[in-house]
Amino acid sequence: MSDYAEPISRLIEELRKLPGIGQKSAQRLAYSILRRSREDAERLSRAILDVKEKIRYCSRCNNLSDQDPCHFCVNPNRSPETICVVEEPNNILSIEKTREYHGQFHVLHGALSPINGIGPDELRLKNLLARLKEGNVKEIIIATNPNVEGEATAIYLAKLIKPLGVKVTRIALGLPVGSDLEFADEVTMCRAMEGRREL
Numbered sequence: 001m002s003d004y005a006e007p008i009s010r011l012i013e014e015l016r017k018l019p020g021i022g023q024k025s026a027q028r029l030a031y032s033i034l035r036r037s038r039e040d041a042e043r044l045s046r047a048i049l050d051v052k053e054k055i056r057y058c059s060r061c062n063n064l065s066d067q068d069p070c071h072f073c074v075n076p077n078r079s080p081e082t083i084c085v086v087e088e089p090n091n092i093l094s095i096e097k098t099r100e101y102h103g104q105f106h107v108l109h110g111a112l113s114p115i116n117g118i119g120p121d122e123l124r125l126k127n128l129l130a131r132l133k134e135g136n137v138k139e140i141i142i143a144t145n146p147n148v149e150g151e152a153t154a155i156y157l158a159k160l161i162k163p164l165g166v167k168v169t170r171i172a173l174g175l176p177v178g179s180d181l182e183f184a185d186e187v188t189m190c191r192a193m194e195g196r197r198e199l
Contacts, residue, residue, distance in 0.1 A: 008034070060131070062107040062124045064089045072105055079103045081138040083131065085157060087111050087145055095143060103141070106131070111149035112156055118149075120156065132164050139167040146173045146191070 004012065008030055015026035033041060057063070058070035061083075065071065072078060072092070082103030086092060087110060095101050108123045131137060140161050144150035158168045174192030175184055184192070 061105050062109060063105060080136045083137055084141040084143050086143050111144055111153040113149045132166055137166055141169050143171045
């Protein structure tokens with residue numbers, strides 16, 4: 001038997017299904033929702049339903065958007081000659097924060113992970129290959145995560161794309177700004193040495 005009234009229990013259980021939300025966080029969120037006005041709760045529920053009803057995949061790059069093609073794909077100020085390939089839509093935000101990249105994007109919605117049953121067929125590659133066949137793309141920048149799955153995905157993409165005559169690059173990986181060399185593991189240090197550039 002639950003210590004909470006059934007509606008509170010249900011709300012906590014649903015909140016716990018969100019990534020990074022454990023039992024305590026779910027309880028805090030549930031009680032925060034209870035303390036707010038009915039209008040706040042309605043706005044929250046409407047926002048959740050709007051996301052489910054209005055957000056879809058861009059048919060060109062697979063980004064999540066309320067328009068198709070998305071605003072990155074239709075922006076005339078973005079170069080179609082460069083495509084940055086990322087694992088998830090939220091990775092685009094990290095790249096956009098730099099204000100240095102002015103090309104287009106492609107979202108895979110995952111990374112190769114045989115253990116989790118994710119092979120090449122589970123990645124969203126078909127429309128990337130179609131874009132490459134248009135002949136406008138000169139460079140693919142692979143910006144997958146610096147982990148085993150991300151590295152495997154980067155290698156697979158390079159082998160898939162290079163024969164098409166398109167330049168394939170990988171984002172530099174290494175030491176974060178503000179860190180100390182003594183705390184770097186050997187893989188990070190190796191990547192930092194490989195990614196060095198002339199000053």
